[in-house]
Amino acid sequence: MLKIVLLGGGNVAQHLLEVFSKTPTTTVVQCYNRNLSTIENFQKHTEITNNLEQLKPADVYIIAIKDDAIADFSRSLPLTNKLVVHTSGNVPMLTLADKNRRGVFYPLQSFSKEKEVNFSKIPICIEAENEADLKTLQTLAEAISQHVYTITSEQRKTLHVGAVFVNNFVNQLYQIGSEICEENKIPFEILQPLISETSEKIKTLTPLEAQTGPAKREDTATINSHLKLLKNEDFKDIYKLITKVIIKTHGREKL
Numbered sequence: 001m002l003k004i005v006l007l008g009g010g011n012v013a014q015h016l017l018e019v020f021s022k023t024p025t026t027t028v029v030q031c032y033n034r035n036l037s038t039i040e041n042f043q044k045h046t047e048i049t050n051n052l053e054q055l056k057p058a059d060v061y062i063i064a065i066k067d068d069a070i071a072d073f074s075r076s077l078p079l080t081n082k083l084v085v086h087t088s089g090n091v092p093m094l095t096l097a098d099k100n101r102r103g104v105f106y107p108l109q110s111f112s113k114e115k116e117v118n119f120s121k122i123p124i125c126i127e128a129e130n131e132a133d134l135k136t137l138q139t140l141a142e143a144i145s146q147h148v149y150t151i152t153s154e155q156r157k158t159l160h161v162g163a164v165f166v167n168n169f170v171n172q173l174y175q176i177g178s179e180i181c182e183e184n185k186i187p188f189e190i191l192q193p194l195i196s197e198t199s200e201k202i203k204t205l206t207p208l209e210a211q212t213g214p215a216k217r218e219d220t221a222t223i224n225s226h227l228k229l230l231k232n233e234d235f236k237d238i239y240k241l242i243t244k245v246i247i248k249t250h251g252r253e254k255l
Contacts (some may be wrong), residue, residue: 002026002140005055007073008064009033011111012087014042016064019119021045025143030056052078060085060140062105063096071095083133089160092153093127103128103137106156107145110167119144125151125159176235208249215246 004020006013006028020026028046033039036050063070063086070086074097084096085103096102104127124141128134141148181188201210214222223243230236
C-alpha cells in the first residue's frame with residue numbers, strides 16, 4: 001500500500017484524492033492546504049491540516065499547486081530525503097528543493113472541479129532522479145492509469161505547449177463559435193455533433209489527414225464570405241491566421 005500526502009487544494013488535488021481513495025493499493029493519509037476551508041470536503045476521504053509541521057509520514061508527497069509557487073513551497077517543507085513530486089506540465093523537476101528526492105507526477109488532462117474524469121484513460125508522465133523512485137512513481141501511476149510515460153522535464157515542457165494548442169486554444173475557438181452562434185440566435189448545440197466527430201476522427205487519422213474545410217480546398221470565395229460576416233476584428237484576425245497556416249500546411253500558396 002503506497003501512502004500519499006497531497007499538498008494543495010485545487011482541482012488536481014481534488015481529483016487525485018478521489019481516485020487514490022478508490023484505489024485498493026493507494027491511500028491518501030493526509031491533505032495539506034494553507035486555507036483549511038478550501039479543503040473541508042476532503043475530510044470525507046482523509047485527514048486535513050494547514051500546518052506543515054504536522055505532515056504525516058508517506059511514501060510520496062505530491063505538490064499540486066500553482067506553477068510559480070512550487071519552488072518556494074518545496075523549500076518550506078520540513079522534510080528531508082523524502083520523495084517529493086509536483087504535478088506541473090511546465091516546471092522542471094530540478095525546480096524542487098534538493099533536500100528531498102525529486103520527481104514529477106503529471107496527469108495530462110484538463111481538470112474542472114465539478115467534472116468527473118476517468119483516470120484509467122489519462123496519460124500520466126513521470127520523472128525521478130533515481131531508478132528506485134521512478135519505480136515507485138511507475139507503480140503509483142499504473143495503479144490509476146493504463147497510460148504511463150517516462151518523460152524528461154524538457155520533453156514535458158514541449159508536451160505542455162502541445163497540450164495548450166489542442167486543449168486551451170481549441171476551447172477558446174469553441175467559445176468564439178459559441179459567441180457567433182449566440183449573436184445570430186443559433187443554438188450552439190447544433191455544432192456539438194461536429195465537435196464530437198472531429199475529436200473522434202483523429203483517433204484513427206492523423207490531424208493532417210483529417211483536415212477539411214475551405215482553407216484546405218483554397219476556396220477563396222467561401223473564405224472571403226466568412227471574413228465579411230465576422231464583425232469582431234479579433235475573430236477576423238484569428239480566422240485569417242489559421243486559414244494561412246492551414247493553406248501552408250497543405251502546400252497551397254499563401255493568401
